[in-house]
Amino acid sequence: MRTIDIMGKNAKQASRQLAVAGEKKNEALRAIAEALIKNTELIMQANSVDLENGEKNGLSASLIDRLRLDEKRIKGIADGVLEVAALPDPIGTVISGSTRPNGLEITKVRVPIGVIGMIFESRPNVTVDAAVLCLKSGNAVILRGGKEAISSNKCLASIMQDALEKAGLDRNSIQLIEDTSRQSSIELMELTEYLDVLIPRGGKGLIRAVVENAKVPVIETGAGNCHVYVDDSADINMAADIIYNAKTSRPSVCNAIETILVHEAVAEKALPVIKARLDEKNVELHGCEKTAAILGSSVIPADESDWETEYLDYKLAVRVVSSLDEAIAHITKYSTGHSECIVTGSYKNAKIFTSSIDSAAVYVNASTRFTDGGMFGLGAEIGISTQKLHARGPMGLNELTSMKFIIEGDGQIR
C-alpha cells in the first residue's frame, strides 16, 4: 500500500469521529493555539532551516519574507486559531425542514464533507489556517504544502497532531504529506477513493495544474482579473479613490484590480485625476490608443495580452469604452469571475451592471479589495472560489460542509 493510501484510509476513519465530535473540536483548537505559543522556539528553529535553504536556493527577498515565522507571526497564527474556535459550529445546523402531508418529518442538516485535500505553496501559516478551518467544520484534512516550507510545516503539523490527541481526537484528523515531489501532488489529485474534495491555494500555475490533472472534485480558487468601470455619471474623485485603493493597497492579492474601463464621456476629465493618484505609487499604465491620446507618452500601448493579464503588481491596464454595454462586454470576455466594480451615480446603470456581470462579487461604488471572508462577515476563509458549483466567493466554514436529509416516520410506505 502506498503512503498516500494509508493516509487516505486514516483520514477517512478520522473523519467519522470528527463528524460527531461536537465541542471536542473546540477543545482541540484551543489546545492547538496553546501548543503553538508554547512551542514558539521550536517552530522558529524549524523555520530557520527553511529560511537557510531558501537563501541558499536564491529565493527572492519577498518570498523569504513570506516564509518567515517570528514570535509575532506565530502569535498571530495562534490568535487566528482561537478566533476559529470562537465561531459557531456549522455542523448540525438545521438548514430547512418540513412535515409532509403523509406525516414524514424531513430535516435538512449540515454535515461535514469528509476528507479535504489542500495543496498550497510557500507560506507556512496556511498549514495551520487551513487545518483548523477543516477541523472546525468536522473534516479530516490532508495537507500538501510547498517544499520551501517543509521543515516549518512538519513542525507545525506535528504540534497540531499532539494537540488533537491531547483533546481526545484522532491525530490523523490533520495529516501532512512530507514528500514534496511532484509525484506526491499527483497522487493526492488522484486519490478518488478517499478524498471528497481538493482545494488548491496558490498561484495561477498551481491552480491550473490541479484543475487539469485532478480526478477528485476540485474547488477552484483565487485567480482574479478584476475590473473597475468608471461610468459617465461617476463621482470622479470617488472613482480615483476606489481605483487607487483597489490597485495599490496590496497589489499581490487576488481581489486587487488589473484593468479599469472609463466611459469616453468622462475620460478626458477622469483619467488625469486617476493617473495623478496612481503616480503616488508609480503605477505603470498600459492603455488603449484613446487613453494614450489623453494621458500622453508615459502610457505603454496595451494589447490583447494586457486585458488578459493578472499583473499582481504596480501595473494597470486602461481602456476607454463608449458605453456601459461595451464595458460589460469587455468584462464578460476577460474577467476570471472574481470581483468587478462600477463607479456610477446612475441607479439604472448600477442595476444593469449588477445583474449583467457574472462574477462572484459585483460592486457598486466600493473597492474590490473587500472580497474577503472577514470583510463579508463570514469569519475566516479558506480561499475565494471563482467557480459556480458548491461555493462562490469567499469560502468560510459553511462552504466546507455538505448536508444530508433525515427523514423520520412511523412506518410510511410509498
Place this chain on the structure above:
Amino acid sequence: MRTIDIMGKNAKQASRQLAVAGEKKNEALRAIAEALIKNTELIMQANSVDLENGEKNGLSASLIDRLRLDEKRIKGIADGVLEVAALPDPIGTVISGSTRPNGLEITKVRVPIGVIGMIFESRPNVTVDAAVLCLKSGNAVILRGGKEAISSNKCLASIMQDALEKAGLDRNSIQLIEDTSRQSSIELMELTEYLDVLIPRGGKGLIRAVVENAKVPVIETGAGNCHVYVDDSADINMAADIIYNAKTSRPSVCNAIETILVHEAVAEKALPVIKARLDEKNVELHGCEKTAAILGSSVIPADESDWETEYLDYKLAVRVVSSLDEAIAHITKYSTGHSECIVTGSYKNAKIFTSSIDSAAVYVNASTRFTDGGMFGLGAEIGISTQKLHARGPMGLNELTSMKFIIEGDGQIR
C-alpha cells in the same frame, strides 16, 4: 470549429439572455407545453422510427416500453412542463444579506449556473424534463441523449426550440447533440470552455464513464445501493412492510433497497415474516449463513459481491448482524451514499443511526422509496445526487443555481 464548439458558444450566449429573462421563461414553458400537445401526431411519428429500429435491433420489451411515447405519455410530459412553469422562479432570490459596520450592503442572490450539459440514456421524456428544469432555472442546456431515442429527441428538441423563439427567447437555450457516437459524448465531457457542469443521468456504466472521463465539473447521480436495518427493538410488521415496499414497489429505481441487515436478537422471529411478504413477489434472497440457517435452503449463499451489488431487480441480500454498530459498519463499507433506513423502537438507536450514517437520505421507520424531489416537497427533480459537493439528494431547481454577492457602497475603500 467543431460542431460542439459552436453549440457551446451559442449556449453561452443564450445563457446570458436567460439569466435576466424573468417571466419570459414561463411564457416559453407554457408555449412548450402547448406545442407538445399540438404536435402529438408528429412526435408519435418520430417515435415510431425509434420503436421500429429498437425492434429491429432486438431491444428488450421493457426497453421498448421505456422508449414509447403515446398520446397519454405526451400529455403527461406537457403537464409536467406546466407544473415547472407554476413553480416559483429561484433566480433573484435573496439568500442572505447584511449591512457591514462600514456601511457596505452585502446581498447574496441566486443566479443561474450558466450552461449545463446532460448525458442520458433511452427515455425520450428526459429530453423535455431536463430541458425545462434548466430553462426555468435560467440555464442554457446541451442535451446528449441515447441513440435509441434520437428520432424522438430531435423532434422534441425542435418543437421546444420553436416554442422558445415564439416566446422571444434564443432557440439555442435548448440544444440537442444529434451525433450519438461515443465521440460526441467525449467531446461534451471535455467542453471546459463553455460547460459549467455536466449531469449524467442513467445506469451505473454511463455515470462511471462520465465521472472518469469528464474534464468539466460533474454532478454524480443515481447509484443506489440502499439498505434497511432492522433493529432489535423494531416493530416486525412495520419492518416487513417497509422492506416489501422499498424492494418491490419499483425494483429498477435507485431508491429501491438492495440489502437488509437484521439484528440477531430478532432474526429468528423477523426473517420468516419478511420472507413471507417478499415471497408474494418471488423475491430471490441472497443470505449470509445465519440467514440460511433460519430461512432454509431457498436462500442463495451470499458473498462479498452481493453486498456490493445494486440488483435493480427482484433480488435482495440479507445479513444477520450482532449489533447496531455492525450494521452501521456494513452500510459505511458498502453503501453508495444514497438512502438508508433503520426500523427501530429505540430513540437512542434512531439518533445514533441518523448521526452516523453518511448518506444523502437517512430514514427512521419509513421506506427509502421516498427519496425523490416531489416526495420531499422540492418540486420536479433533475436527478438524485450521491456526491457531497454542491448538491446532495434530490436536485430541484435550487440545485441548478449558483449565487453571487452584490456589494453596494458609497465610496468605501479598505
